[in-house]
Amino acid sequence: MGFNSRFWWQWLLASGAISIFLFGLPALAEDAGNLYNTSYDIGQGQRYFERQCSRCHGFDAKGNDETGAPDLTGRLSRASTNVGIFNILRDGIAGTAMLPVAADLPDSQVWQLVAYVDALSIDPTNVNLSGSATSGAMVFTGRGDCNSCHMVSGQGGRLGPDLTRVGERRDPEELMSDLITPHEHVAPRWWTMKITGTDGSYREGLRMNEDSFSLRIMDNDFNLWSYPKTRIESAERIEESTMPSYAQTLTESDLDDLVAYMFSLRKEI
Amino acid sequence: MYKIASLLIALCVSIPIFAQEDPFQTVITPAFSPITWERLLNAGDEPENWLMYSGTLDSQRYSKLDQINISNVATMELKWAYQIPVIDRAETVPLVVDGIMFITEAPSNLVAVDAQTGRQYWRYDHELPDDLRICCGRNNRGVAILGETLYMSTLDAHLVAIDARTGNVLWDVAVANYQEGYSKTAAPLIVKDKVVTGIAGGEFGIRGFIDAYNAETGELEWRTYTIPGEGEPGNDTWSGDSWKTGGSATWITGAYDPDENLVYWGTGNPGPDWNGDARLGDNLYSDAAMALNGDTGELVWHFQFTPHDVHDYDSIQVPILADIQFEGRTRKVMMWANRNAFFYTIDRSNGRFMIGKPFATQTWAQGLDINGRPIRVPGMEPTYEGIMVSPPITGGTNWYSPGYSQQTGLFYVTSFDGEQEFFKRDEEYEVGERFTGGGGRYAQPMDAFHSSIRAINPVTAEIEWEFPIMPRSSAGITTTAGGLVFTGSADGYFFALDAATGEELWHISLGRRVHAAPITYAVNDQQFVSIASGNVVYTFGLRD
Known part of the structure; x- marks a missing residue:
């Protein structure tokens, strides 16, 4: 049985783990997981992302409500390490529309994609802010x-x-x-609605959710109101922040x- | 001896069970007489069945059933629900044949259930390879039936013939090589003794086609490419070798006119989608309606809605055929609300443009000329930096079925008024890889846009009424002789409108996005309406 290039990184990680076990070195599993993280690699990963992934995740990787594809520019809910991202790219996510990358895509390109996804979120340890x-x-x-x-x-x-x-x-x-x-x-969740009901009542509140046939708001006293639209005489939507x-x-x-x-x-x- | 004793015990035990009020006992075992071509030709005359994807060959999705109507639809209630075991997006439009419903499931499975109870007869799970190339989810939209055989497209670009009584596979042919980016999602269309079927893969640099297979044997009877080959008329509308990877897929079901013997089928975007630099020219027959001879597949006429498309405005819509009064005489027309946000009425005997106007917000064209060709607004092509254009990539409408009512003479379509930033990228074609040349980005939340069900007069191309929904919907539409329009919405509602006025008459929250078109049918003189929402097929009827 020859060396399987697809799993070389697992071998690398295992070696790292053995090293840590033997020599007590500090764990650097994430970094050891991706040797393709130069700016060139990130650029190549972006090219691949725009071509293969943007249809669902958006050209800006900020997700898409319609496809259900999540925003990838912040913390990822399904992967906390680069190895985790790699595994999702290789295997997909069962029961979702997230398919694996092409089986014959070399590991090096998958890692470039990992590098791009990783670069979408800021590493706080690399940020120096003037404020306290x-x-x-x-x-x-x-x-x-x-x-x-x-x-x-x-x-x-x-x-x-x-x-x-x-x-x-x-x-x-x-x-x-x-x-x-x-x-x-301003996200639609924080728009304001001014509603006059068919019974003459007037209420104003944050637009918690609206759909084709109903609307839900929270007023300033934190009361939750749910309206069938048939019971709304008039509604004004203010797409601004209350802040x-x-x-x-x-x-x-x-x-x-x-x-x-x-x-x-x-x-x- | 032991077996006989067991049988006697079983009979003794079962007698009291059968004597009870078992709802299954009230179901008459369906006769299921074979579906002949004559039955398909006259499918509208047996409205108790839903015999093809769009109901009838003219794709009107109009049912003559009127037990459920504008006066009683408010009393509709849930009768049964069928849970699809594979969690994915259900775009299925079931068929109903003499009391049996056939439901396709993601990724490429098929189940037969009792149409009165939703309980299963059999299921077929199509084995798929691991390395599929699919652009937009694992979908299947339905099957076709002829005789006692069902025909299903699969994601690995196969066409499978399945025994409607057992679920056994009769034949299974590879239509194209899935590893090159071909796949199949749409329900086939039966034309006489042939299974006419399209292909998906327009985002992978395929060369599109429409096929007809011998329904009995699975042999290919004819293939018509949607991009002309070298030396054929229209090939010169593609610069260089771009025709070889030009897309023009055919991933939705067409229509058929038996008098004209013409198959009408829409074609998808040219590839790469958002970068037209390497495919200069009109790029025939992408983004077009093609009319093919039903026996030979020969191209009789075409009408290209969006020449040299650079916005992914597929003409992947179901053509609706009707005979209407137009300027004082009866005309055989084809009605088409296009993804490019224009509505068209076209003479279906010769492909000539009759009238067309925008039905949704658009900024890419100043209008249509006298031949229906768009007059472009300069500078609206995608750029490397991004440019805002309406409609967005998903279009003013898309693949989801429109409807037509024989009562009102109106055409109904799910429409979207949105915009998107379009980007262009340079890409080289690689076999089996995406070949799109860019993409899009919404700059605003979906709730900021406007969606609606619009009723369009095909004579004037004017909007007669609209019913607002939110957010963008991908549900199809069905109309009935009960004066109703049935459809769903992305926020998980299923609802009924007055076909004449657009007034809402009934709605129910099903909780998950509706990606499918409703059907209506009857068993034992009771009318039902079914719709897929989330991963469930729900069936409704009047309160008992």
Whole structure:
């Protein structure tokens, strides 16, 4: 039986594990898993991604509600290591539309694709921010009063997105944009609806979900309301955020600290 | 002796069971008389059955059943549900033959159930290789029937003939090499004694075709390529050798006019989809309707909706045929709401354009000229940096079946008003690899766009009414003599509209996206309506 090139990386990992066992070296399983992670490899991986994967995951890899393909630019729900990504690419995900890559695709190209997917999310250890996360935490609950609308680790308000792991899905530049121009990209979940019912009642609240025949909102008192559309006389949809811009109300230093704090909010490994 | 005793015991035990009110006892064992070509020709006259993908050869999806109608549809209730065991996307349109329903499942399986209860007679699981090349999910949309044989397309580009009484395979032919990117997802169409069938793979640089197989033996009777070969008329609409990898797939079911003896079939995008630099010219017969002689496959006429397409605006729609009053006389027309967001009424005897207008938001064309050819807006081709164009890649509509009502004379289509950023990339063709030359990106959430069911007057090409839904739907439409339009939505509803006004009369939340078209049928004088949602086929009827 000859050397099977498809599984060389498993051999490599096994060797690494043996080395660690024998010599007590620090574990570097992820890095050892991908030797194809230069900028050239990432570029090649991107070419492959755009050609083979973008149909479902989107040209920007941000996922597609219609195909059910997830956003790949943040933390991946099904793989926490490069080896995990490799295995998904090789084997697909049973019971989903995620098919394996072509069986005859060389491992080297699969690893280039892994490198591209990995590069889609920022490695926080490589990011140097001018702000202080510790100070940002104080701004968050102090001058910024962010916690009156946002929860972190179960503490805070309900009128904005839960930010417990926001650092996994937003990079520092996006976080700063969220603070300064909150109306730019507002997910439909955070649009506001102003509804007059056929019974004359008026309610205003966050648009939790809307479909062809019904609508659900949460008002400012956190009451949940579900309307059949046949019982709505008129509805105004405001596709803006209820969050104010903090460009004028917080200092640059505060904003930098807030960004540093929010970027630090991620699942502890 | 032991066997006889066992039999006696079994009989004694079973007598009291049969004496009970067992609902299965009320089902008359279906006679299932063979489906002759004459029955298929007159399928509209036996509305208790749903004998082909689009109901009838003219693909109107109009049923003469009226037990369920605008006055009582509000009392519809669930009768049974069939859970598809393989979790994937169900695009199936079942057939119903004399009380038996045939349901295709992902990836390429088929099950026969009692149409009154949903309980299984038999199933066929098609064995598939591991290295399939499929662009857009593991789908199968349905089967065809002739005699006592079912015909099914499979993802490994085979056509399989299956005994309708047992599920046994009668023959299995490879239509094309799946390793080169060919696959099959659409229900075939029976034309006389032939099985007419298309091919998928337009994202893999295939060369498309429409085939006809001998229904008895599985032998290929004729093949018509959707891209002309060297020396054939139209080959010069492809620069260089681009015709060899030009796509133009045929992945949805066509229609047939027995008087004209013409098979009508839509063709898909030229490849690579979003980069037309290497395939200069009109790229015939991509994005077109082709009319083929039913006996020979000879091309009689064609109508190209989108010459030199660079936006993936497949003409993969089901053609609907009808005879309508147009400018004072009866005309034999073909109605077509295209993915490029224009609606067309075409003379189906000669392919001449009669009228056409946008039915959904579009920014790529200024309009249509007197021959129906689009007048392009300059500078709307995909770029390396990206350019915003309407409709998006998924189109103003797509493969999902439209419907036509003989009562209202209206054409019904699921439509989408959206936009997408189109990107262009340079790619070399490699056998069996994707060959698309770019892609697309939505810049806004789906909820920001507008979707609706639109009723179009084929005489004026004007929209008569619309019913808003959300978000973009990929459900087909069925109409009935009960004055109804049945369809579903991406948010998991199944609903009935008044075909004349668009007023909503009934809806139910099924919880998962509807990717299929409804059918209606009857058993023991009771009308049913079935629809696949998520991985379940649901069947409804009036409250008992």
